[in-house]
Amino acid sequence: MPIHISRRKLLIASTGSLLISLTPFARAAQAGADIVASRIWPATAYTRMTLESTTPIQFKYFQLKNPDRLVIDIQGSATNQVLRELSSKVIPMDPYIASVRIGQFNPETIRIVMDLKTTVNPQVFSLAPVANFKNRLVVDLYPTATVAMEQEKNDPLMALLQDYSHGKVNSDGTTRPQATASTPPVQKTPVIKPPVTNQPPQPGKPNKLNRQPVIMIDPGHGGEDPGATGPSGLHEKDVVLAIGREIKKILDSYGYKTYMTRNEDIFIPLGVRVAKARKLQADVFVSVHADAFTNPSAKGTGVYALSPKGATSAAAKYLAQTQNAADSIGGVNYSTDKNVNNTLFDLTQTATINDSLKLGKDVLNQLSRINNLHKGSVDQANFAVLKAPDIPSILVETAFISNPTEERLLSTSDFRQKVASSIASGIKEYLSTAILARR
Ligand SMILES: [Zn+2]
Known part of the structure; x- marks a missing residue:
């Protein structure tokens, strides 16, 4: 509901x-x-x-x-x-x-x-x-901040969670500059800052993997937020973590650099997931979910991208609303939440969404070989977790956990493996023609 x-x-x-x-x-x-x-x-x-x-x-x-x-x-x-x-x-x-x-x-x-x-x-x-x-x-x-800083060498999650709890992370994953009021001014010669490098990748040759692609895998929900629960009690958060780990294994075997927004049963706010992807300069962000609907006969696999305007279908709009509720269900401290959405859609985002649609199409193509599709094309709506302005991002609804038959599928390691390798193949396909931003 x-x-x-x-x-x-x-x-x-x-x-x-x-x-x-x-x-x-x-x-x-x-x-x-x-x-x-x-x-x-x-x-x-x-x-x-x-x-x-x-x-x-x-x-x-x-x-x-x-x-x-x-x-x-x-x-x-x-x-x-x-x-x-x-x-x-x-x-x-x-x-x-x-x-x-x-x-x-x-x-x-x-x-x-x-x-x-x-x-x-x-x-x-x-x-x-x-x-x-x-x-x-x-x-x-x-x-404590010191421990978090030490940990950051391996995983920036801790520091980002701290920043988030202090209202320093925007809803699109960008971070705010720190307040400098209490810092004594440092004597320095004027520095001309380079323009913010938020531009779309320059047109050029297709990527021949001139560098290692960086992929952020985002298993949805976690901790207090179980996501959807199937008729026999299977939790979405557990299914998608298992699938996420499989995707990581396969992408690692391709030689990509891969990260996960969570690799534990933990609640991570949506903005922190996006911020982590941006911090690690991901080339691709893929959020993994399992769909649910009031009607248990609803079934099929779906892939979604961000819509800058309205949703492309009522179903996509409904889905985005339920997914965006994750922060309230998982529980964020609203008294310190200053994570207002001040996103301005610009050319970068338009280019990013076009790339997201391409990525989504490649992934959907692969997934069509292992399950019926809920809809034959990539749907779009206002998903909070897909808002990184500069990272092609998709959300995959692997199957309907609310459908008894698909819940059974989702509980098998065979289907999880198939889903993971389809998503991985789709990403690989997308990267074979994508132009990676220069670093
Ligand atoms: Zn979900």
């Missing part, structure tokens, strides 16, 4: 809880938040803990040193079975949490103490109900 989310509503809701959380717990406990679910998503880039409640969760938090701890107090609530189970959800491999302890601090307050393995950068925020979720309290544990 389409999910209508009011950003404004979310913003008010999260600010409201935050304000209340900053006041001392003077109010009498109301009916009380009934914690109905708890989850922990450990990952290298950040670990997330989520509590879900029937009513908005009122909270405050603080950090303690020696040893490192994060303390979260929840007001108007009592410990229950769900909370008691929380400590058993911590896994030894969690990079940030060593253990979690729960206690009734006073009759109106539950205290959650997280024993940490390292100093962290916490972000704690609440989310209003959306999709199947009730009120959520989200605790994100990021590494």
